[in-house]
Amino acid sequence: xxxxxxxxxxxxxxxxxxxxxxxxxxxxxxxxxxxxxxxxxxxxxxxxxxxxxxxxxxxxxxxxxxxxxxxxxxxxxxxxxxxxxxxxxxxxxxxxxxxxxxxxxxxxxxxxxxxxxxxxxxxxxxxxxxxxxxxxxxxxxxxxxxxxxxxxxxxxxxxxxxxxxxxxxxxxxxxxxxxxxxxxxxxxxxxxxxxxxxxxxxxxxxxxxxxxxxxxxxxxxxxxxxxxxxxxxxxxxxxxxxxxxxxxxxxxxxxxxxxxxxxxxxxxxxxxxxxxxxxxxxxxxxxxxxxxxxxxxxxxxxxxxxxxxxxxxxxxxxxxxxxxxxxxxxxxxxxxxxxxxxxxxxxxxxxxxxxxxxxxxxxxxxxxxxxxxxxxxxxxxxxxxxxxxxxxxxxxxxxxxxxxxxxxxxxxxxxxxxxxxxx
Numbered sequence: 001x002x003x004x005x006x007x008x009x010x011x012x013x014x015x016x017x018x019x020x021x022x023x024x025x026x027x028x029x030x031x032x033x034x035x036x037x038x039x040x041x042x043x044x045x046x047x048x049x050x051x052x053x054x055x056x057x058x059x060x061x062x063x064x065x066x067x068x069x070x071x072x073x074x075x076x077x078x079x080x081x082x083x084x085x086x087x088x089x090x091x092x093x094x095x096x097x098x099x100x101x102x103x104x105x106x107x108x109x110x111x112x113x114x115x116x117x118x119x120x121x122x123x124x125x126x127x128x129x130x131x132x133x134x135x136x137x138x139x140x141x142x143x144x145x146x147x148x149x150x151x152x153x154x155x156x157x158x159x160x161x162x163x164x165x166x167x168x169x170x171x172x173x174x175x176x177x178x179x180x181x182x183x184x185x186x187x188x189x190x191x192x193x194x195x196x197x198x199x200x201x202x203x204x205x206x207x208x209x210x211x212x213x214x215x216x217x218x219x220x221x222x223x224x225x226x227x228x229x230x231x232x233x234x235x236x237x238x239x240x241x242x243x244x245x246x247x248x249x250x251x252x253x254x255x256x257x258x259x260x261x262x263x264x265x266x267x268x269x270x271x272x273x274x275x276x277x278x279x280x281x282x283x284x285x286x287x288x289x290x291x292x293x294x295x296x297x298x299x300x301x302x303x304x305x306x307x308x309x310x311x312x313x314x315x316x317x318x319x320x321x322x323x324x325x326x327x328x329x330x331x332x333x334x335x336x337x338x339x340x341x342x343x344x345x346x347x348x349x350x351x352x353x354x355x356x357x358x359x360x361x362x363x364x365x366x367x368x369x370x371x372x373x374x375x376x377x378x379x380x381x382x383x384x385x386x387x388x389x390x391x392x393x394x395x396x397x398x399x400x401x402x403x404x405x406x407x408x409x410x411x412x413x414x415x416x417x418x419x420x421x422x423x
Contacts, residue, residue, distance in 0.1 A: 043122040046105070046133060047097040048082075049075040053379055054112070055090030059083075072373040080121045086114050086142070093377055096135060096156075097266070098123055104266030105133055105156050107147045109304070109379045114142020119161075123154070132157040132171065143179040147235075147417075148172070148193065151267025160187075166199040166214040174208070175235075177227070185214040188227055190419075191235065197222075227298075227423045230289050231402060235417040236262055236269045243285045252279035258406075260285065263414075270416040273323075273406030280321060282407035289399040289420065294333075298423040299384045299396065301326065305344065306377050308412035313348025314355035315369055316408065320362060322369055323413045325405040328384065328420075330396035337400070338393070340384065343369035365393045377416070 050059060052071045059067040062081040069076045075095070078084075084092055092110040097103060110116055120136035133156045137144070140163060148156055150173035158170040160178055162185040170176060174193020179186040187197050188211040197204045197212040202219025206212045212222035232242040239262050248257035258275025260283055275281050293299055307323050315322035322343030331337050341364045350357040350368075357368040365388060372378040385395045402420055406413045 043131075044099055044125045045079060046121040046123050046135065047099050047101075048078045048080075048094065048118065048121055049097075050078055050084060050092055050094045051075040051373075051376055053091040053093050053109070053377075055087065057090050057092040057110075058085035060085065072376070075376075078118070080118050082118050084110055084114075084116045084118070086110055086112050088112050091379070093379060096121065098133070102266055103152060104149050104268055105152055106135065106149060106158065107304075107377075108137075109145040109147075111143040111145075111381070114144065115140040116142070116144060120159075135159070137161070139178050139180050139185075141180055143177070146170075146176045146178070147268075148174055148176070149267055150192075162214065164199065164214045164216050164218075166197060166220065169196045169198070170194075183215065187212045187214070187220075190227070190229060190421075227300075227421045230291050230293075230399065230420040230422060231287055231418060234419045236271050236415075239269075240271075240285065243287050245285045246283060248275070248281055248283045250277070250279070250281045252277075255279050255281070257281065258283060268416065270414050271404070272415075273411065273413045275406070275408075275412075276410045278409060280316075280407070280409065282321075282405060284327075284403050284405045286401050286403040288401050290401075291399050291422075292397065293399055293422055294397045296422040297385075298421070299399075300381060300421040300423075301328065301384055301402075301419070302379070302381045302421065303418040304377060304379045304416040305372070306375065306414040306416070307344060307346040307372055308375055308414060310345065310347055310411035310413075311409045312355075312411075314345050314350055314357065315343050315359070317354060317356075318361045319343070319356040319359040319369065321408045323406060323408050323411040324415070325403075325407065326380075326418070327364075327403040327405060328396075329400040329403070331398040331400065332394040333397050334394060335397075336394075338396075339364040340388065340393075341366050342380075342382070344372050344378075344380075345369055346372050346374035365391055367391065 052069045057069050060083040091112050094108040096106040117138040123133045124131050136159045138161045160168040162180050164185045166185045172193040175191035177188040189206050189208050192208050194207045197220040199214045199220050204212050204220040206223050210223035212220045214220045255277040261272050262269050263272050310323040322345050324344040325341050327341040
């Protein structure tokens with residue numbers, strides 16, 4: 001063998017050895033990195049369900065048929081790239097949850113005259129991933145309230161975009177209100193949490209009890225005077241703290257009382273009234289407000305509720321036994337103490353002679369009781385100033401208390417939250 005052949009083989013051996021060594025190093029680095037990238041970045045869709053709170057809610061999928069969901073129908077499963085539309089008579093409730101789990105990540109209350117596009121809704125496929133759940137929403141019109149649950153190990157990253165160029169980022173649990181008009185976007189942090197509002201080259205962080213505004217072609221302004229909730233612990237996160245729970249009243253002495261308990265669903269607490277028996281029974285929880293509201297232009301009462309079951313048709317023969325009443329004790333502009341109340345029911349048919357549609361023995365400001373879907377979440381909102389004016393009553397000057405009442409024979413009623421917002 002010549003020297004040139006020997007040297008050639010030696011060089012080939014060194015090349016093979018070096019190449020093998022480098023390949024081993026590359027594979028030793030690339031394979032773990034590749035596996036880690038897959039574990040970190042692989043995603044699957046979040047579970048999204050929509051139910052009609054009022055009226056008929058339109059559901060439009062980008063690459064699918066148009067659908068509608070009616071009040072009382074089961075919740076409809078949707079995917080991302082879906083638009084939710086409500087008209088003047090409709091509102092919707094959307095639940096965001098991890099796939100194949102009952103845990104609630106967020107609840108979206110879509111008000112009337114709103115258009116919401118769900119651009120993205122995904123979560124890491126593998127538990128070792130460091131990434132958050134991700135939800136991206138394009139609020140094109142109207143108002144949406146978002147409750148981000150604190151009872152999750154993995155945080156939810158929420159991004160809301162608006163026509164004014166606003167980009168709102170949320171990563172903390174709390175309650176957030178987003179409202180879009182032709183002229184502006186309003187972002188309010190109502191309960192805990194914080195939001196970063198960016199638009200047109202500017203950025204602003206708002207915390208609890210603060211509001212930001214985004215005008216067309218302008219940076220966000222604020223923090224501004226917020227809408228303020230006069231009710232403390234309205235979401236029952238502190239049990240019945242700040243609430244006075246009264247004893248059950250039972251008509252027949254040989255019949256049982258009921259239960260007033262705080263339960264949890266999907267990690268979120270709620271108040272439940274439960275009673276099974278014959279004859280009338282009722283219970284109430286009350287919070288003292290004692291607040292002058294004469295300088296406010298808006299006084300909105302909001303509640304999220306669910307009537308699981310009740311045995312009486314409508315609200316009984318006097319219309320006074322609704323499974324749920326919301327009651328506001330107030331003093332009007334003339335100094336007279338008055339009561340406003342609103343009842344909710346899910347079973348029965350209104351009959352003026354048998355089961356009237358409102359309480360015929362109550363000396364209160366009221367309108368007909370409201371039918372809600374049996375066993376489904378329902379959110380209610382009313383501007384008390386406008387409501388009382390429409391009934392010929394003077395507006396409230398001073399709010400004394402807010403009361404939640406459960407009544408009837410056998411009934412199960414849930415209250416997830418209640419708020420009294422002044423602006």
